[in-house]
Amino acid sequence: MTALLELKGVTKRFRGLEALSDINLSLKSGEIVGLIGPNGAGKTTLVNVITGVHTADAGSITFNGAPIAHMRRDRIARLGVARTFQVVQPFPAMTVLENVTAAALFGGGAASIAEARDAAAHHLAFCGLTDQAGKPAANLTLAGRKRLELAKSLALRPKLLMLDEVNAGLNPAEVDAALELITRIAAQGATILLIEHLMKVVTRTARRLVVLHHGKLIADGPVASVLSDETVVEAYLGRRYAERMAGAGI
Amino acid sequence: MMLRIALPLALPFAIVAVAFVLLSQTDAYIIRLATTFGMYAALALAWNIIGGIAGYPSFATAAFFGLGAYVTAVAQNLGAPLLVGVGLAGAGAALFAGLLGSAILHLRGKYFAIASLVIAEVLRELTNSWTSVTGGGMGINLPLAKTTLLTQPQLYLAAMLFLAAAATSASMLIDRSRLGVALRCIAQNEDAAQIIGVDTRMAKTWAFVISSLFIGLVGGVYASWVTYIDPTDVYDGAMSVKPILMALLGGVGSVFGPVLGAFAYLLLEELLWRNLLEFHAGILGLLVVLLVLFLPGGLSQIRGVGLVSLPKIWRRAP
Known part of the structure; x- marks a missing residue:
């Protein structure tokens, strides 16, 4: 290989x-x-x-x-190529869903914002963050923010x-x-x-x-x-x- | 889908058309105020694209305003009709922003602010010394526009309100576009934006170009409206500060905040300036101090904070 x-x-x-x-x-x-x-x-x-x-x-x-x-x-x-940061790097004023949507839109190659949002919802579910989707990223616990980092990375496919x-x-x-x-x-x-x-x-x-x-x-x-x-x-x-x-x- | 695009395009123009019909028959003072409002709203909205949504606190508004004014003045003196002259003003400012952006948009925060502050000074000196084209410190006259349907004041009222509507539409479209998402990511965490694949250089340059396009157009209409400009007038540093104050007053980064802020600012200007002629620069300074004190976090970090939440912040502060 x-x-x-x-x-x-x-x-x-x-x-x-x-x-x-x-x-x-x-x-x-x-x-x-x-x-x-x-x-x-x-x-x-x-x-x-x-x-x-x-x-x-x-x-x-x-x-x-x-x-x-x-x-x-x-x-x-x-x-x-995706990476998570040792010190988490969310977009603090955006919601958890918006954070992952942005990743799906740019790095993930989604054709539209709506498509990116669907992909983001999928990645949030995968990372167990669906309940937190509407929260501002700044309000998550550390464990939650680490998961958000993962969800964002995954959204880059x-x-x-x-x-x-x-x-x-x-x-x-x-x-x-x-x-x-x-x-x-x-x-x-x-x-x-x-x-x-x-x-x-x-x-x-x-x-x-x-x-x-x-x-x-x-x-x-x-x-x-x-x-x-x-x-x-x-x-x-x-x-x-x-x-x-x-x-x-x- | 079509409605989501069509509505932001149509709504501001419809409102402005109604406003124009209502205002165009009123007395000269009201028309002048409404024209100034249109100009302020357009400038604040334009600044908000780069300064609010993208979080790059630009102090270059006076530069693009003055450039637009002078491009129009020179073009009209060479025989270009009003519309062409104003169009050239917008194109010139946008082009200049594109070139300038590649030089200063990699600077962040206060470094960008200071770099942008210098631009107007440089342009003013160039305008001062290039006497053969610009008239230098003596200023330059513009020909009166030929109008048939409208009177002169009505024409410029329509023009400024039109620009305010166009800037509103542009802001609404940006807000719900890929560019808007990219700019909000940049404002909040530029490094993280790059890591998720946002072409930050491209996004910032577009924001700067679109913002400057509107500022240049406003400068062009302003020059034609007042029919005489000189470098100290159109490259005035206050021209860079006013739109920021308006955006701060109304809500930085929000779509309609700058419009609200422009209205509030104009109201203050009319009430205070007229009664405190000697002291209006002091009031401007005081306003800056109050905004900075009660809107914690500094210019570049404030987002979505406006008049509505001021009392809350008041209670929270010490």
């Missing part, structure tokens, strides 16, 4: 700091890949470079055969969906609900890059794991082998976690 997303030698510097150095990464169509790494490892920067928020200083990014390294972010979005810490700040019950939602999204066939701190979420959904550390890709492979990798254990997981995982037979 050909790669949906292909990064070759991608490097991003902020002044002196090399946030990403020589990243080579390829995502196949339909894959669910977990991206982990300590704080400041460059996970969000990687998403920002792929979505055009930052421009890579070196290297090439190809999406679905098209070079996107120097493309404007709205064009990248319309190609089918993405080929690639990057979920940046969709579970950060949620309580365990909310995490379980979000996890269930992510599994359902994955079942629809989109390629997902899952950026997570919670190992529970990663190990339950992803088959493949990529580890960033100090801007470098230090591991890439099946979940079990990455989690037992010496470098990864040293850099991120810590001894105790590795032993517990080994004990649990993962």
